[in-house]
Amino acid sequence: MANTVYRKQEQEPASTEVLEVAPGVLRMQLPISMPGLGHVNCYALEDSNGVALVDPGLPGEESWQALMDRLGAAGIPVERVHTVVVTHSHPDHFGGSDQLREVAGAEVLTHEAFHSRILDAGDDLDTELLELDDEAIVELWKQRITESERTPWGEVRQPPPDEVMLKWLHMDPAGHRRFLAPHPTIRVADGDPVRLADRDWFAVHTPGHTFDHLCLFDPEHGVLLSGDHVLPTITPHIAGNPNLGDPLATFFASLDKVAGLDDLTCVLPAHGHPFEDLAGRCGHIQEHHADRLQLLRDAAAEHRDAPVEAWMKVLFKERSWGEMAASETYAHLEHLRLIGDGDVRRDEDGLLRFTLSSS
Template sequence: MAQVSDHGGGIRSIEVPIPDNPLGHTLVYVVDTDRGPVLVDTGWDDPASWDTLAEGLAACGTSVREIHGVVITHHHPDHHGLAGKVREASGAWIAMHAADISIVQRTRETRPDRWFTYMAAKLAAAGAPEEHVTPLRTAPRRTLPGLSPALPDREIVPGELLDLAGRRLRAVWTPGHTPGHVCLHLEEDHPAGLPGHGRLFSGDHLLPEITPHIGLYEDPDDATVTDPLGDYLDSLERVGRLRPAEVLPAHQHAFTDAPGRVRELLAHHEARLTGLLTLLTTPLTPWQLAERMEWNRPWEQIPFGSRNIAVSEAEAHLRRLVKLGRAEAVAGGDPVTYVAV
């Protein structure tokens, strides 16, 4: 049975499962509007997830066929995955920030071979051992999820109200987790009268008990050196200043005190950066740094795919330290090592 929660004021959430993922589910929000229900995110493209979404919508007194629109907080497959099927069944529009629309376009146009070759080269440059890189060079070329994501037909413009009849939902650009991640500020009084300024659909940007992954913005055709962690920290402060009465995240559960949670996350990343400087008293590659960083389990127990994510996060933190002048690359290394300044 689909797990549905009523948040009041014409907002409900459905727990749509993510297969083989410790997060368990994505919270898909159903927002009543004068033109019909609109979804915030859709969940993973999987038959069981689709069935759960349909059951949840029925429990909300509606159906997939009646969905008027889909607002996607970011392009990841546990959020965007089912958007195409919803549109096929209902004719709904799909909206996403331009930066993540570009990623969807690139994903649709890039052959799997290009992605595997790119990732193998990136990991080798980060100092990954050959036994880790070899499977990427020899893997079957159809094993990546979400290779044909639905192309959105509307662009979410930061700062503007979305076209939702009878609702005031404003887009807040919050890059970091992805380049085009958006939070959605519902500028309406809280139905239970909680103090604060409306409610915030926070996607993966602000979660009650876990820290979202901050990795690199990967693009095989773009060599721009981005600063995703810096983007994320700036976005956190922007969201904290909104002071919503309640946060409706895409995972876990709704919560209050957004400014308090923002302070916790800012402190967490500052502590992590400080800890990495201690590790970098000796020159390390991004892979070596990831091996030594503190994760939710020992490095030896982290599976292959999660190690790739961990190395990306280590590199994001290194880029932040370099930009702040607290670390630098050691000249002449191959692979490149970094050291604290």
């Protein structure tokens, strides 16, 4: 059988190999199965007190067991994990954080703006978990998600698939079921020092992929833990979050921010392999989005007064259609509107409809 060839680094399945990728920093890849992604890089930062783990994978038994296997291969007892760093509020990055807090007593460190909308819908369900079976819990959670709010562009929010939501349920040592929700115990602001691997790293707030995205920079060795902010061969999703103002411009500003870091020698992304030319990669990502803006302008004549879903089909292939694609489309449409290249109105059903200026 021929070996599968992956066009993008981020698609590669998780390796079981544990590698030192920077002084005192080990990379452990954990399996995920998400569109365009085959693994998440969990980094172990070793110091005299134990280790900190960055982005400990998805919720669920498969990811947890893979993490335990990698820690075992590295000779690190789970009890020595003193801190979990979560770069942002996506489940493939914070899924193992609550179990590490439970098993090892680890602190959970995030940016001060960390927030998960999906988990909000389950915040007060714990007492009800005692009386419901798993399927009933999932149905109740889905109902709360769809009823909680609409997207900024007016569509009803869609919950994750049932099989994904079931992985969020966890039986603790006392025999109680609860949701695997992250509970930050340390929240940092931009520029705050964080002592890890026996040296100071500095918090770099990089909103764009999410509002709460956090990178960490080690000026001593020139290492950046970039999370999903900058990836080596795919362009990160941009959140259509109105709290970002102009989401696309905010993302571009965050790219410029990390591209300007002094004496940077190595970027450690959450997916894919380490790389060096951060400024060049940031420039390529910005060029990609400039091309996407032009695609929208070119479609202006055929899409007058069109909802975000229709514009989404201009930018994305059918296999990618869904809320994340719509969110990124909304971010681009809002940027064009805010720079004076479009107008928007909200129709009687609550949907935003955009009209753009032709190119």
